Amino acid sequence: MRTDKPKSPERDGVCNPRPAWAYTGRSASSTTFPRNAWERGVTSRQSLHSILISSLILTVFTLGIGDAHSANKKHSAVDSGVKTVSLWSYAGANAAEYVALKASVDRYNAGRHGYRIEALPSFSFKGYDEQVDDAAETGALPCLLQADASLLYAMAWSGYLQPIDQLMPKPLLDDVLPSILAQGRYDGRLYSLGQFDSGLALWGNRRLLDKAGVRIPTLQAPWTLAEFEQVLDKLSKLPGVPAAIDMGAFSGSGEFYPYAYSPILQGFGGDLIERGSYRSAKGVLDGPQSVAAMNHFQQWLKKGWFRSEVVADDFVNGKVALSWFGHWQYPWYSEELGKDLVLLPMPDFGHGIKTGMGSWSWAISSTCKEPDGAADFLNFLMSEREILRMTAVNGAVPSRRSVLARSPLYGERGPLRLYAQQLDAGLAIPRPQTPAYRMISKVFSTAVAAIIAGADVQTELSRAAALIDQDIIENRGYSND
Structure with missing residues (x-):
């Protein structure tokens, strides 16, 4: 048994994505995850x-x-x-x-x-x-x-x-x-x-999607990158819809960011770290594919397609048409939207559908x-x-x-069958199977927060990659020898 302890950062109190995450209408200033939607005690x-x-x-x-x-x-x-x-x-x-x-x-x-x-x-x-x-x-x-x-x-x-x-x-x-x-x-x-896994996909308001005249995607025919961005543009122009999608950007720089946004990197062909030996993030996290992914992400924000200050109930109140979230939102969303609620697969950004899990x-x-x-x-x-x-x-x-x-x-x-289909088809990417994941999660979350605030994407991802590599070096490559 090892006696040396990994030199990893202290956790920030935000635990792994699980059904305990759900919105309760908090503002963007909240950095903690609200109570389980299955425990909300809805009275309406x-x-x-x-x-x-x-x-x-x-x-x-x-x-x-x-x-x-x-x-x-x-x-x-x-x-x-x-x-x-x-x-x-x-x-x-x-x-x-x-x-x-x-x-x-x-x-x-x-x-x-x-x-x-x-x-x-x-x-x-x-x-x-x-x-x-x-x-x-x-x-x-x-x-x-x-x-x-x-x-x-x-x-x-x-x-x-x-x-x-x-x-x-x-x-x-x-x-x-x-x-x-x-x-x-x-x-x-x-x-x-x-005993259980989690699911990440797109929630949609069918009434707004139909009003904008957009195609409902399927697992066999998901939205492409170009189509997804066209959809966001159309939805953002609907009257009374200030933003097209809730990306959960106000959820804080905890574990949600790597869980929800690393599939964007992977959909573009990038990743958080190279997965052959898990020895370096340089050239991967800050490589051209990952940089392109987060540049698109930042452009979605700059174009007003999503907002960092969006409040929790915008989706259920019909102020946004899409929600980039997981299975834990179903009780609340179905309660409020009823038959207008539709579950959609993740887009294919060029390298197949990628989604979160765990x-x-x-x-x-x-x-x-x-x-x-x-x-x-x-x-x-x-x-x-x-x-x-x-x-x-x-x-x-x-x-x-x-x-x-x-x-x-x-x-x-079942109404949530799509989540199971994504998982069973191997479309979900596990978090990097390395002790360095603590550092990866922390610095990627910090980079995303800075990118949302308008920082240069290449600079932030390169800084994050350097910190990850430094952690790996300090822990002797997390070698098992």
């Missing part, structure tokens, strides 16, 4: 979709708690010879995801598996990432813990995690979405699995004394039943194909 007129979602969550969650309660009445989970497996979650004790997780823990403990799971929510005042960092340095990590990209690769490189590919059954891995497997791999080994996943620490027990519980969490229960609560994309087929949101007739 409910759409049919919202009623169905609420009923599903209530039914699944109530039955799940009932199962665990009934099983616990039959026999105690604290028996002699039962081994304890500790678990940490990024979610706070009152968060819907943690409550659902705790119900899964109770069901597992009631089943006499030979192990007892002891779960703890995030409790550190420093933030979950720092809590995990501190525990790793002192050898106090739990057996199971949740990690996002900024944690996972750095911890795997440091030797704090153990590979799980030999611990998980092959039929399970064969059913898991390729995006989940890609997210969990580092240096050729699988280190994590997640969310929190489960890993097993290298100091875990009961890796078989941790793997057994992870296998339980990855069962179809438990994934359905969790995604009914958080609305995220189920991580298994068999569960997607049964999902009312992402199944064949």
